[in-house]
Amino acid sequence: MDERKLEVLRAIVTDYVSSQEPVGSRALVERHDLGVSPATVRNDMAALEEEGYITQPHTSAGRIPTDKGYRLFVDRLGSLKPLSLAEQKAIQTFLAGAVDLDDVLHRTVRLLAQVTQQVAIVQYPTLSSSMVRHVEVVSLSTSRVLLILITSTGRIEQRALELADHDEATLAELRAHLNAATVGNSSSQAAARLSTLVDHLPASLEAIGQATIATLLEMLSSEASRRMVVGGVPNLTRYGAEFETTVKPVLEALEEQVVLLKLLGEATTADAVTVRIGQENPYKELQSTSVIASGYGSQIDIFATLGVVGPTRMDYPSTMASVRAVARYVGRFLSEG
Amino acid sequence: MDERKLEVLRAIVTDYVSSQEPVGSRALVERHDLGVSPATVRNDMAALEEEGYITQPHTSAGRIPTDKGYRLFVDRLGSLKPLSLAEQKAIQTFLAGAVDLDDVLHRTVRLLAQVTQQVAIVQYPTLSSSMVRHVEVVSLSTSRVLLILITSTGRIEQRALELADHDEATLAELRAHLNAATVGNSSSQAAARLSTLVDHLPASLEAIGQATIATLLEMLSSEASRRMVVGGVPNLTRYGAEFETTVKPVLEALEEQVVLLKLLGEATTADAVTVRIGQENPYKELQSTSVIASGYGSQIDIFATLGVVGPTRMDYPSTMASVRAVARYVGRFLSEG
């Protein structure tokens, strides 16, 4: 494609993103030194519109980018904008003093919302990407015990369980067996080893062991229990004018966490930044918004995904850079700590 | 105060709440059988306005209630509207199958948002209102351990901690001491007993014991770590027209959880329903909204508070009834389960 036409598209996208108003040929040549006259730009714009990259809200208005236009911009025109020093510094220090996993994720989401000025989302690390670190069995009453699963990413999963007739000695024995079978293993390995363990328990543990292991297997496999943390919702108030197309769908998607979790899940192929623009989103509730996401984790493993949701009219280069930077940093932090 | 004037005020409030439009004398006599003519009602309205219960947006418009008007309505005119059968049924069953405390609170907030059609908030049970059920110490690496505190309400608090040179045997011994000192005690009792324990540890435990107990005391005292669950945010989209006065402040308050936690905290005097209308709110961010809250807990103890936030123009009788019903039910559920 013609070099200058791309340049024009880039100019349109950047101008529109910052002004939120249709941009015309005159304003374009004034603000970017394209080296040609408005008339020439008009010809290019007509061509770009013909090809579907831009559109006019109505005859004799300026042009605005289409989803396709943003896509081209992101793919071929957007060099990631380097972060400001203040942002880099903020990212370097925002996790200092985090006391537990919850705290880490809450700080992360707040930071991400602040640097991107969008709604931010951070998924809890999956169980499957982490090792079992400890299994604890606590007696709650004569007939109930609490089962606690601690993973290497710091995530703690708990489940109460009816268990008639247990005493401290048998629980201790059971605990030892469970830990021996699981600690240091990935969740899938641990699940496999628990499945074999169930047949090799001493007779004294058989009764309580089976129920316990069943519950534990359920906890290990429960992808369903994926959770997320949300922040920066008030950033939506900047889009009060686009209430119906931006604010409402995003709020609804945030409430319906399942949709967002799926969407983020699909982005977890690598630690690269994934961008879904408007109609590219598989969920129609979000087809007037864009989602920018990235996996985060150690070099070996992706723990989960984080990202932001906002209007399609979004500063892609900056936002993508911020998402990537935050994802890398929190990934490193979690795999070290 | 004149009986009929109260009746007029009640009619104005109910009409305005359902129509969201200033209500005039003619419409009033048409929709409520007050037994008098519009002219008479006008006189009453003039008096009510004089006394500050209602106001007109501009000359020759209908009247709308003031905060003071709503307050009178709530105090003297609002009989709690009984819940519909469907709502009662929903409340009876929504907690069935909850697997842990998180789950209980999430279900609660969703239910409350659904029946009130407002933004709902549920505070996590305070540590101070619950007993310590178990303390666990888990070795994470050679120099780090994880401290876990489990309370009778099912809340789990965790904290990682640097602890050089520990081995499984000393940890087990420490664990036994910690549990002996705390289990079955309220958090304040437990804190007191831990404080004395720290001076009576065997020499072998002194080094690791002090650091551990210090952290544990911090966990027990951390009112700061009060958390909450939010739901029903998309209900705000019904107030798109009042974006600045309703949507924006509420979103901001939700992000600033501290403010809401304080506000709810002040409501936790008993299990009665507390209503704060508009300017009655001590936090200026929320002075154009109303907060309806109630403590929840066992007969003996208030665990925490739950409630809803919405525009001052709100159906107080229904909302108050729903909040009360949900609070009672979840309180009972948690003290039994």
Place this chain on the structure above:
DNA sequence: ACTGGCACTCCGTCTGCCAGAGTGCCAACA
């Protein structure tokens, strides 16, 4: 004490109008 009537006020809406911004096209030009 209540009511019907009446004059008055103010809002919201609709209309028509105008300036501004932007386009598309065409003819001229390098």
Place this chain on the structure above:
DNA sequence: TGTTGGCACTCTGGCAGACGGAGTGCCAGT
């Protein structure tokens, strides 16, 4: 052939003015 200046055309957004409707306040009558 690609670029440019010029020009006629179109559409929006804002503004002024007119008007109907809803509602009030007040007064005189019952």
